[in-house]
Amino acid sequence: MSIVVRDVREHELDSVLALNNAAGPAILPLDAARLRHFFETAEYFRVAERDGTLAGFLIGVGSRAEHDSSNFHWFRERYPDFFYIDRIVVASRRRGGGVGRAFYADAQSYAELRYPQMACEVFLEGANDPALLFHGSFGFREVGQHVMAEVDVRAAMLMKQLCSYAWVQETYGEALPKVPWVTPPRTAAASAALAQRPTGTCP
Template identity: 55%
Template structure:
């Protein structure tokens, strides 16, 4: 079995959309325009490919986006810098094989050299104890709860401290930015010139 974790490509989008919308109640449905927004603006959008088949994907955004999500807005109101995992989806045929942990390791290595916190939410209605336990064992702690809209589900808002960030900031980010190394730059999504991320004061991107 050949596994590759790589940046999403435009030709993947139809398969990503189908996979997202077949995932069940704990993953919010998307339409093509919403997925295109992620393709154009997400800081991290990677897919898992197994033997040429799309096996899953993870999307994450940093602070400063115009993303209209109540959970993303909650983190924006409470933390100045973070990477927010909007969704992770694994195809049914590849679940319970460790792909979730592989994705979380990969997004952590992306986030820990850029921000002090990795954030996400888990649904409490319906509650999935496997998902709750997964995040707890991976170092996430609950920092709040909220209901998504007037009639939406209750969610637990989670954050994980990234202790490596302080060293990276003091050693690199405050002195010219990250080194121009493939393992750092390959996961950096392109930005529009007028995007909020480009306008953040003091921000340097590889």
């Protein structure tokens, strides 16, 4: 009955793609090539298992990533350093069972060691009050709105301050302890992106 969050495996990409494209209008569709690009470059690409089956996934990138999302660029034009949640998908049969909160707790544990803020967006078309409530209860606040020209959808742009980041930087700098839960970036490209980041403190 427990939820296990771990790095995605290559053989699971077809299942992840099916989950994404069955998620409905709140999630933009993907094709296999774009998902493969995420697999090869995304700093954070993890899945959740519940009862031995795939329950969802979350993809995140740092602010220095080569990422073509207009929402990502909206944040990058305004904020120098952040961890961006590109998408989170939970299988319909698992919604409301804690998978989303498990993902956000895991993503924050990763991000707060490396970034002062987390960013994401919620589409405002349709009945998305539950998504806004979920993010608000997790500490995200709206910092603006953006219309995605490519799909003509308005999104609420959300940020969360990660104030543990300042303490981590003051205490460890970039030399984080070598312990299992301090997961390193998944790829060499992600490591290079982290190396190019400016240092800073949480406002």
